[in-house]
Amino acid sequence: MNNIYIAFAPLQGYTDAAYRRAHHECVGGVDEYYTPFVRIEKGEVRKKDLRDTDPVVNAGVPTVPQVIAKDADEFAKLCDALQGQGWRRIDLNMGCPFPMQVKAGRGSGLLQHPDRIEEIAREMLRRPEIIFSVKMRLGQESVDEGLTVMPIVNDMPLVHVTLHPRLGKQQYKGVVDMNAFGMFMEGCRHPMVLNGDIIDLLPLTSHISPLKGVMIGRGLLARPWMLSEKEPREVIQQMHDIVYRYAVENLCGDRQILSRLHAFWEYMDIDRKQKKAIMKSTTLPRYREAMAMCLR
Numbered sequence: 001m002n003n004i005y006i007a008f009a010p011l012q013g014y015t016d017a018a019y020r021r022a023h024h025e026c027v028g029g030v031d032e033y034y035t036p037f038v039r040i041e042k043g044e045v046r047k048k049d050l051r052d053t054d055p056v057v058n059a060g061v062p063t064v065p066q067v068i069a070k071d072a073d074e075f076a077k078l079c080d081a082l083q084g085q086g087w088r089r090i091d092l093n094m095g096c097p098f099p100m101q102v103k104a105g106r107g108s109g110l111l112q113h114p115d116r117i118e119e120i121a122r123e124m125l126r127r128p129e130i131i132f133s134v135k136m137r138l139g140q141e142s143v144d145e146g147l148t149v150m151p152i153v154n155d156m157p158l159v160h161v162t163l164h165p166r167l168g169k170q171q172y173k174g175v176v177d178m179n180a181f182g183m184f185m186e187g188c189r190h191p192m193v194l195n196g197d198i199i200d201l202l203p204l205t206s207h208i209s210p211l212k213g214v215m216i217g218r219g220l221l222a223r224p225w226m227l228s229e230k231e232p233r234e235v236i237q238q239m240h241d242i243v244y245r246y247a248v249e250n251l252c253g254d255r256q257i258l259s260r261l262h263a264f265w266e267y268m269d270i271d272r273k274q275k276k277a278i279m280k281s282t283t284l285p286r287y288r289e290a291m292a293m294c295l296r
């Protein structure tokens, strides 16, 4: 049970390099931390995203940079940028359900374009030095979409496929479809990683044997201590020190700093009143006061 692969899911706005380092250094138990997706904006690879994948800020943390692309051209540009930074491991996002990305044919929207996925697969084969993986949903509108692209995914050189068994159109609503997950597992020749609504490893025991592992997102944001024996308070305090230092040293002005710090607490499984006081704080002194109350 403890030997399964455990990944920390990418969560845009939450799991930046400082957060990933904080979790790795203060808790551990995670095999790989995925970066929020690196994307193309106005024809260029987004500079802000590349700062988060800078190998210097990720040194010592087992990190997988993730890209989101609508076609092989974008994919190649993103891989070039990451390879230029020295990366030899890249994850492709075929699961993001945000309407802006879906409309542009990225994330789960890409699942509706098997021809483009085929071109991306060819681009992967041109880069044998890279260890690729894919993170996907069942489809955008229907499970058929995911099943249709499965043979193409099977021909990709992948270390594993992470599947979040919901449709893109569901975003985060409804329950994860474990029957559909089983169907994909039968059709997939790569090892599979299960993602979606995991808040505890124990109930998974019955599914675990054929799985390579699990990827956990919001469950770990809520209870970052989940994979350790450590006390929640100790973990929160230690992780907060790292994220706080990063925010104060790298962001400009109280508003930006507070926004980053609020994200640290947003999903955290703590007393509701205390969380409300933290989230409502509009100045750093007020924030520190509310935080001290919480960690008392």
Ligand SMILES: Cc1cc2nc3c(=O)[nH]c(=O)nc-3n(C[C@H](O)[C@H](O)[C@H](O)COP(=O)(O)O)c2cc1C
Binding pocket: 009, 010, 011, 012, 013, 035, 036, 037, 066, 093, 095, 096, 135, 164, 195, 196, 197, 198, 215, 216, 217, 218, 219
């Ligand atoms: C705010 C937010 C941001 C996310 N950002 C990304 C992302 O950048 N890349 C990605 O593959 N998935 C992203 N996801 C999806 C998560 O990685 C994960 O698949 C999803 O939350 C389901 O897993 P969970 O129930 O364990 O959180 C995001 C989800 C949320 C809620």
